[in-house]
Amino acid sequence: MSGQVLPSWNEGDARRAVLDFFDRVTSEGPDFVPVADRVAAFDNDGTLWVEQPLPPQFDFVFRRWAQEIKADPSMASQQPYKAIIEKDPAFFAGVATQDPPVIKSLLKAFARSWAGTSPAEFEAQVNEWLVTVEQPQLGVLYKDLVYQPMLELFDLLKANEFRVFVCSGGGRDFMRVFAEATWGIYKENVIGTAAEYTYVDGGMVPGEQVLGSLDLGPGKPEHIFAQTGRLPVFAGGNADVDIEMLESAKFALLVDHDDADREFAYTASAEASVAKAAELGWTVVSMKDDWNTIYGTLVDA
C-alpha cells in the first residue's frame, strides 16, 4: 500500500498491523474475507473522540437537567440529579465505567426529559449543542475533537469494501445526528443504546423502554448482530465495556490514552481491556507514539 494511507499514523507496530490486516483479508489465502462479511465496528467515546472529563453526551444531557432544576428546584433532591449536582464520586465512577444501574437511572431520567420530543426536534437540539458547547479543558467544540487517525482508518476500511458501523453505549439517536457529517456513514450504520419508539399519527414518539439490551459489554456484539446479522471482522475500542465486541472480531484495535500533552492520559475503566489485549494479541494504539496528529485540522490543543 502507498504511503498516502493513514497519514496521521506513525510508522510502527500498530500501523503495520493494520496495513497487514488489509493485505491479508483482501488477498486470496487463508485470511481472505468475502466482501459481504466485511463489517467493522467501533466504539465512539474515547475511541473516535475525546471522552474526558465525561462522554460528551453527558454534557448535552446535564445542561438540559440544569435548566430543569432551575425551573423546579425540588428536582435537586432527587436522583440522579442530586448525585450530579453533588458530584457524587460513586455515581461518576459508575458513569465512567458505564455501570448498568447508573446507566439505567440516567436513561430513565433521559426518557422523562425527552418524552414527546420528535426526532426532528431532538436533532435540532443536538445540532445547536454541537456548534455552541466547547469541551471545558480544551476550549474546543466536541465535534472538532474527533480523532483524525480514526477517520483515516474509516477511509481505508471503506476503500477495502468494509461497511463501517459505530457501536456505542451512548445514545443511538444522539450519534445519528452527526454521523453523516462527522464519520461519513449513514444513520443506519450507527448502533447504540436507544429507546423504543412508537409510530403515532405518521411520526415517531420515544417511549420509556430501552430497545433490547444496553449497548455495553456483551450488549455490543448483541446489538451488532441484531443490526447486521454478523459479528464484526474489524473492531476498535478503548475500554472494558468494549471487550466482548473486540473479542468477537478477527482483528481488534485498542486505543491507549497515554498522551497527556495533546489529549489525556488515563487507564481507568480500561485495565481489563489492556490485559485482554496482551492475552489475545490485540493491536494497541498508543496515542502518544502511534499518532502524529490527534484531531482534525482545526485543533491545536
Add this chain to the structure above:
Amino acid sequence: MSGQVLPSWNEGDARRAVLDFFDRVTSEGPDFVPVADRVAAFDNDGTLWVEQPLPPQFDFVFRRWAQEIKADPSMASQQPYKAIIEKDPAFFAGVATQDPPVIKSLLKAFARSWAGTSPAEFEAQVNEWLVTVEQPQLGVLYKDLVYQPMLELFDLLKANEFRVFVCSGGGRDFMRVFAEATWGIYKENVIGTAAEYTYVDGGMVPGEQVLGSLDLGPGKPEHIFAQTGRLPVFAGGNADVDIEMLESAKFALLVDHDDADREFAYTASAEASVAKAAELGWTVVSMKDDWNTIYGTLVDA
C-alpha cells in the same frame, strides 16, 4: 430515462408513476430528496415473492414441526400444532392477516424449536430448504418465485442512490439467509420480526423474547426507524399490515394480486390497503396488466 429500465413493466400508469418519482426526487426542485434520505422499504411476502397458499417461511417452520410431532405425538394435542394439523380455518385466517396473537403463538413455538440453534446452523437449515422444497401448486422452488419486476425496481432504486431495505412481518434471520443472493442487499438491510439474541462464549444464542415490536402494521415504521433513523421515501407492500409503512413514505406502491393465470388472484387481507391506496393516491400495480414477466427467467408457471 431509457427504455432499458424496468423491462418487465408494461407501459402504463404504474410504470410512469415510478419513473416520474425518480425524475422528481433526483432533480432540483420541490420534490428533490437528498441522497442521505433515500431510504426505500419493501414488504417481502406477496410483495417480493409468492405468499400463497401461505408465506413461504411457514412451509419451512411447519416441516420442522411435523418432524417434531412424529417424534413426540403428544404435541399434536397442543397449540399451535393442533390448529396446524387440523387446518383450523380461524387459525389460518389469523396467519394470513398476520393477527398478532396468532403470530405470537407461532413465535413462541418457533423459539422453542430453534432454542440453542446457532446462526450458522439456522442458515444451513434455511439453505437446505431453499434448494429442495417447492411451492406446492407451482412446483417451483420458492426462491425462484421472486418477482422479476421488483428486482428491476431494486436496480433502479440503487442506480438512483437509494438504500433498499426489506421490512417484513416474517423472520429477520430467515430472510437474511437469502437476502444477498436474491435481492442483492446486505443482511443489515433486512428488517423483520426477530428474537433477542444473547452473546455467550463468543457466539450468538437466540432467546425467547422478541426484540421490540412485531414487524407488522405500526411495527413496520417503528422497525424501519430503529434500523435506519429515518422513515422511508419509497415503500412497497401488498397487504393491510403494510398500511402504516406505505403511509409513512412519500411514494407508496401497492401490489395487486389479480393474476390468476400466472400467479394468484386474491384480495383477502388487502381490502383496507386497497381503500387507502384510492384515498391517498398510492400507485397500484396490477400484476396482470402492469407486469409482462412475473418471475425470474427460471419459471414458466
